Amino acid sequence: MTPAAHIRELWRRAGWEAAAVGRSVRRALTGPGPERDLGVQAVKAAGAAILAWAVAGWWWNAPLALMAPWTAVALVQSTVYRSVRTGVQQVVLIAAGTVLAAAAAGLTGNTMAAMAIVLPVTALLGNYSRFEDQGVYASTTALFVLVYGSFSGFDILHRLLETLLGAVIGIGVNALVLPPVHLRHAHESLCRLPRDGAELLRTMAGEMERGYDRQTAQQWHARARRLPQLIGDLRNARLWTRESLRLNPAGRRIRRPGPALPSTQWDAAWESMADHLTALTRTLAEAAGDSPRLRPPPDSVLGDVPPLLHALADVCDADRAELGAPPGTTAAAGTRPGAGPGTGRAGDGGRGAGGPDGDRRDEALERAWAAHRRLKARLAGQDDETATSVGGLVAQLQQLLHDLEDARVTPAHAGT
Template identity: 70%
Template sequence: MIPSAREAWHRVHGEAGTVGRSVRSALTGPGPERDLAVQSLKAAGAAILAWAVAGWWWQAPLALMAPWTAVALVQSTVYRSVRTGVQQVVLIAAGTVLAAAAAGLTGDTMAAMALVLPVTVLLGNWSRFGDQGTYASTTALFVLVYGSYSGFDILHRLLETLLGAVIGIGVNALVLPPVHLRSARDSLCRLPRDATGLLRDMAEEIEQGHERHQAQEWHRRARRLAGRLTELRSARTWTRESYRFNPAHRIRRPPGPELPSTEWDAAWERVVDHLTSLTALLAEAAGERPRFRPPPSTVLADVPPLLHALADVCAADRTALDSPERRERALRTRQEAMARSWEAHRRLKARLTGGAAPDDETATSVGGLAAETRQLLHELENARVA
């Protein structure tokens, strides 16, 4: 469906606003936007340097191969640059040799293409080569279209490719080599930050008398926390990879304190599971036709203080992760908030044993509420920042 002029304008305006915010972020402080800008400038610089050596100084017959390879090898990690460089050299060499052999065998460009392209495309689709596979077939096309497949030309193609690979890898490894520790730290901080916001909103809306659509929105937000865990696992993988073959990671000052162990991630995975179950229970016990009988108002009155205390625990975790100078104070605040959380849970549990649930259906919802919040408390205890 073709958008109207008004919709198209809003989309363009929104995209322009996003680009503007990204540019401001890159100029005003460290972050993923600045990292991306640095990598882009490095790739452009590597291509220019490769062209200066191969095209301007060396006067190579197909100097394009050098900057073409160099710009593609300024990857997000030094290890990835090296791995991609090996893949590209193999693919370009294969494409060059196969194209030259096909041209020599057939003596016709069209026939050589028909012979070599199916082979190089199949070779490029081999999973070992990942997204670099197109270099085999595109190199074969360059060789055949330019008609440069003598022994001298083949040697030049390989030397130009090696030159571009050395320059691309060298620029990435020696000029501000990328380390993704900041991305992992940002992902770590997002988990307790988002959980804090969710818990506070739940507490305030329960105090005001929540509706089913609000509880369903809590559940959706809790499920989105699982996506934060996926981002965190990916960021940790990128961080580990960015240290491989990186000559500067030992001399560059790390951005912030050491990351907590992966046991912290596992504890937060269980926290997210129980928070998701808690919000699902509250959603099923709300509205005009609930699946479970809603907990009595006397029980719900004890839930907001517990949720506020849990939000304070998560907020303290975020401070401890984000601000080394406030770490000790944040951990003391966390300990005090955990004590308040347990006290609020004891009051909630007392409602269950003290006659607040007069029938089985109500006992189910109140008991589920007490059980899920207890599990949540235990897992938050385990998720303490060491």
């Protein structure tokens, strides 16, 4: 790459990054979501640090008042439980670093020699797995003590009191001022699965109706392979949700977390669906192109697949509405020409023309199974090579249907 092209590429990436930051800022200002929650946490951390400095530096006039805001800003964590756990870790590490540094300085009488003794010890202590990513505080505290030359018992006591003050303020601010609750994040991750699944299925159906090539099928395959990442995000969000409600004095009362989540069996059904959708797109890709690995299915067979995919997408849209996703958050559902009553429609508030979301789902599943039976009947009379590719389609689509039946959202599955 020439220098000019390299500069253009860097400029393009900088523009993309600036645009992404701008979108995040707009989302934070215009509505609730992860961006606004991050902004709230940032303001809380700054407020906790200022309050800790006001108490330790301005009112108390502590000799090393930095310790209080330093600890406070670090303890405004993503959950109250994490704030408490991190606070205990930091107090232990800062106390250990302070005592070890003072002992080494008193033993050697020389700052450089004391560093040579204490830093290897605090670095090893910081690598203890129980301290996780807080281990660096032992070494940095020892450096503060040695550089500032505060070795007396009075100074050591002040370090500990300043640290405890910062910990109390940081934990208190995080627990009492809009305590973080992550159920909304889990709900957003949950709704992304049926949304992205429906979008992919509709894209496949539309492009198959117009005629597709190997490159198009490979793009479907790439999109299908991203679905497991969404499942991983959902599992992480569930973990954060459970943790955010631990030791949270006002999480359920102050914040509005949103609807309850289905059980983890729903996640398992979607994990299986993602696997079969990936296998389906791989089969379609390998049966297309100039040199296909599988004999391409005849047009009569491929003509039966789009109605089945549209019906599967309608099931996903009904699930998304059942989960309480706000209307209009995805592409219009059920707007293809000739869509019958009961199919999903964007902005219908979780109701289709045929009644509640459960009725819409049942009707869509019936259409899907009917389309699958027509496709399965095409197996008769096919030669061996063609039957291999057609059978692969039939098998994967049947598995998708079973997975979607298992992924039904019902009140019995509600919970976190």
